[in-house]
Amino acid sequence: MINSxxxxxxxxxxxxxxxxxLFNNIEFxxxxxxxIYIMFILLLPCEISSWMLLIIAFFTGLTxxxxxxxxxxxxxxxxxxGFVRPHVMRLISPRDGYEPGSDPSMIIYGFKWFLIxxxxxxxxxxxxxxxxxxxxxxxxxxxxLRVILSSLFSVTFIILLEYTRKGK
Amino acid sequence: MRNLLNFLAKYNNLIIFLILEGIALYLLSTGNNYHxxxxxxxxxxxxxxxxxxxxxxxxxxxxxxxxxxxxxxxxSLKSTLENLKxxxxxxxxxxxDTVYRQQYTYSLARVIDNSVNKQKNFFTINKGGKHGLSVDxxxxxxxxxxxxxxxxxxxxxxxxxxxxxxxxxxxRIKSNGYFGSLNWDGRNYKYAVLSEIPQHVxxxxxxxxxxxxxxxxxxxxxxIGTVSDFENPGGDFYKIxxxxxxxxxxxxxxxxxxxxxxxxxxxxxxxxx
Numbered sequence: 001m002i003n004s005x006x007x008x009x010x011x012x013x014x015x016x017x018x019x020x021x022l023f024n025n026i027e028f029x030x031x032x033x034x035x036i037y038i039m040f041i042l043l044l045p046c047e048i049s050s051w052m053l054l055i056i057a058f059f060t061g062l063t064x065x066x067x068x069x070x071x072x073x074x075x076x077x078x079x080x081x082g083f084v085r086p087h088v089m090r091l092i093s094p095r096d097g098y099e100p101g102s103d104p105s106m107i108i109y110g111f112k113w114f115l116i117x118x119x120x121x122x123x124x125x126x127x128x129x130x131x132x133x134x135x136x137x138x139x140x141x142x143x144x145l146r147v148i149l150s151s152l153f154s155v156t157f158i159i160l161l162e163y164t165r166k167g168k
Numbered sequence: 169m170r171n172l173l174n175f176l177a178k179y180n181n182l183i184i185f186l187i188l189e190g191i192a193l194y195l196l197s198t199g200n201n202y203h204x205x206x207x208x209x210x211x212x213x214x215x216x217x218x219x220x221x222x223x224x225x226x227x228x229x230x231x232x233x234x235x236x237x238x239x240x241x242x243x244s245l246k247s248t249l250e251n252l253k254x255x256x257x258x259x260x261x262x263x264x265d266t267v268y269r270q271q272y273t274y275s276l277a278r279v280i281d282n283s284v285n286k287q288k289n290f291f292t293i294n295k296g297g298k299h300g301l302s303v304d305x306x307x308x309x310x311x312x313x314x315x316x317x318x319x320x321x322x323x324x325x326x327x328x329x330x331x332x333x334x335x336x337x338x339x340r341i342k343s344n345g346y347f348g349s350l351n352w353d354g355r356n357y358k359y360a361v362l363s364e365i366p367q368h369v370x371x372x373x374x375x376x377x378x379x380x381x382x383x384x385x386x387x388x389x390x391x392i393g394t395v396s397d398f399e400n401p402g403g404d405f406y407k408i409x410x411x412x413x414x415x416x417x418x419x420x421x422x423x424x425x426x427x428x429x430x431x432x433x434x435x436x437x438x439x440x441x
Contacts, residue, residue, distance in 0.1 A: 021222065024283070033285050050181040058188045065195075067218075069281075069290055069326070072195030079192060083185045132196065134287045134333065139354070 008044070012060070015040050020067045023157075031146050034153040035074075037064055038125050039161060041081050042118060043105070046098045050086055057082030070133070077129040081121050088120050106162045114162065118155050126151045219281040219292070227278075227420065234420055241310045272387050273426040275299060277307075277325075284357040284416045289329040291315065293422060296323045306386045306425040312413035313337070313392055314422055316385060325424075331357055331416055338383055339392055339410075342376040344369060350377070350392065350410065357416050359396065362408040369406075371398050377410050384430045 019037040026034065041057050061078030065071050089098070094109055106114040130147045176183065227234065277293040295301055297320045305317045307327050315327040315335070328335055331352050339362055340347035348364035362377060375395040381388030396411040427433075 020218070026285075028285075051184045054181065054184050054188055058192070061192070068283075068286075069292075070196075070286075070288075071198075072192040076189055076192030076196060079185065079188045083181070134354070136333075142355075 004045070008040075011043060012040055016063060016067075018161075019064060024068065031149045032153050033146075033150050034157055035064075035126065035129065035150070036154055036157045036161065038078065038081060038122060038154070039118075039158045041078060041085060042121060042158070043103055045101070045103055046089065047100065050083075053082045053085060054079060073129065073132050076132060077125050080128050081125040084124055085121060088117065092116055092120075105165075106159075115155070115159065118158050119151070122151050122154050122158070123147070126154065220294075223280045230418075230420070233418070237310060238421070271427060271429050273300075273428060275301070275424050275426075277301075277422055277424055279419050279422060280324075282329075282416070282419055284329075284331055287333050287354045289331040289416075290318070291327050291329055291419065293325050293327060293424070294323070295424065296320045296325050298322050300426070301325050301424055302426070304385055304430075306427075308386075308390055308423050308425060309414045309419055310421070310423075311391070311415065313379060313386060313390055314414055314416070314419060317424070327422075329416065330360065330412070330414075337386065337392075338380045339377050340380045341365070341369070341371065341395075342378050342389075347380050347382075348405075348408075358412055360393065360410045360412055362395075362410050363405060365406045365408060367400065367404055367406060371395060371406060371408060373397065377408075384427055384433045387425060387427070 015037050019035065023034050023036055026032070037060065040060055041053070044053060044056065057078045058075055061075030062071075064074040064078075068074065089104070092113065094113060098104075099108065102108050104114070104117060109117075126147045130143050130150070134143055275295065277295040277299075280292050280294050282291040283289050291314075293307070301317060301320055303317055303320055307314045307317060313330060315329045315332075317325045318328045319326040330337075333352065333354055336349055336351045338347055339350040346365055346369045348362050350360055350362045352360045365371065373395050377392045377395065379386040379388060379390045379392060391413050393410040393412040393414075395408055397409040398406050399409075401407050
C-alpha cells in the first residue's frame with residue numbers, strides 16, 4: 001500500500017516536471033500543445049474507486065493550473081477525464097475482464113488496447129480543455145484542429161513514455 | 169429519508185463529479201481577473217519560485233542576445249537625447265518641478281514567466297505595487313507594445329499580453345492617420361489583425377501601424393508593427409494583417425508606462441459620456 005503510494009507519488013512528480021519544464025515550453029505553434037500529465041489519470045489502478053479517482057483528478061488538474069496560471073481550466077477538464085475513465089474501461093474491457101490489483105498498463109493489456117484507451121480519454125480531455133480555453137464557438141473548426149493535432153502529439157508522447165516505463 | 173440516502177448512494181459519483189466540476193468552473197468563471205481570486209493568489213506564491221528559477225536559467229543562455237538588444241536600445245536613446253539637447257527652446261527655461269509637463273512615467277521590469285502558445289496569454293513581470301505599478305498601466309518592449317497590466321501584487325504584476333483574445337487596442341496607420349481596432353486572432357504569435365479601417369483609405373504592404381493614445385493607457389505613436397497583408401472580406405472595412413514588431417517569444421526586458429494624467433482625462437471624459 002505504502003509502496004504503491006510512493007510509486008504513484010513519483011510518477012506524479014515526474015509527469016508534472018515533464019509537463020511544466022518541458023511540454024509547457026514547447027512553442028512549436030499555437031496548434032500543438034501536448035498535455036501529457038493526463039497520463040497520471042490513465043495509470044491509476046484499475047480498481048480505484050470512482051470518487052477517489054475524481055478527487056485525485058481534481059487536484060492533478062489544479063496543480064497544472066497553478067503552473068499555467070489558468071485556475072479551473074485544467075481541473076475541470078481532468079475531472080471530466082476522471083469521470084469518463086471507468087465508463088471507457090467498461091466499454092473497451094478485454095474479453096476476460098481486468099486482472100484484480102493491476103494497473104491499466106501496456107504490458108498487461110497490450111498495445112492496441114492501451115492505444116484505444118489513451119486515445120479516447122485524451123481526446124475527451126483535450127476537447128474540454130481547448131474549448132474551455134477559448135470559451136466561444138467562433139472559429140469552431142480551428143479549435144477542433146488544435147484539439148486533434150494536440151491529442152495526436154499527446155498520445156504519441158504518452159505511448160513513448162509508457163514504453164520507457166515498461167523498460168524499467 | 170431512506171430514499172434520499174439510497175439516491176445519494178446510487179449517484180454519489182455523479183454528485184462528486186458535479187461538485188468538483190462546479191468548483192472548477194467557478195474558479196474559471198472568475199478567471200478573467202483571476203489575480204483577484206484570493207485562493208489562487210495565495211497558491212501562485214508557491215509556483216512563483218519555480219518559475220523564477222526556470223527563467224533565470226533560460227536568461228543565462230541568452231545573455232549575449234540580451235546585451236545586444238540593450239546596447240541597441242541605448243544607442244537609439246542616446247541619439248534621441250542628442251536631438252532634445254539641441255532644441256533651442258529647452259535652453260530658455262529652468263525647471264525646478266521635476267514632473268513639469270511630464271505625462272508618462274517609465275520603469276524597467278523583467279519578464280519572469282511568459283507564454284505564446286495559448287489563446288489567452290499572460291506574462292508575469294518582476295515588479296509590482298511596491299515599485300509604483302498599478303493595474304491598467306501599459307507595457308512595451310524595446311521593439312513595440314507588449315500588453316497591459318491586469319493584476320498587481322506587492323512584488324509582481326501579471327500582464328495581459330497582446331497575444332490574448334480579450335486584448336483590444338486602438339491603432340492607426342502612421343502615414344495617413346486613419347485609426348481602427350487591433351486585436352489578436354489566436355493564430356500566429358507574429359501577426360495581429362487591424363480592423364475597422366474603411367475601404368477608401370489607401371493601404372499598402374509595409375505601412376507602419378502605431379498606437380493612437382486615445383485610451384489613456386498607451387502613449388501616442390508607439391510602434392506596433394507593419395502591414396504584411398490586407399484583404400477585403402466584403403463590407404465596408406479592410407481586414408489588415410499586421411506583422412508585430414515585438415517578438416513575444418523572446419520578450420525579456422519591458423518598460424512599464426504609467427500615465428500621470430490618466431485620472432484627470434478619464435474624469436473629464438466621464439462627465440460628458
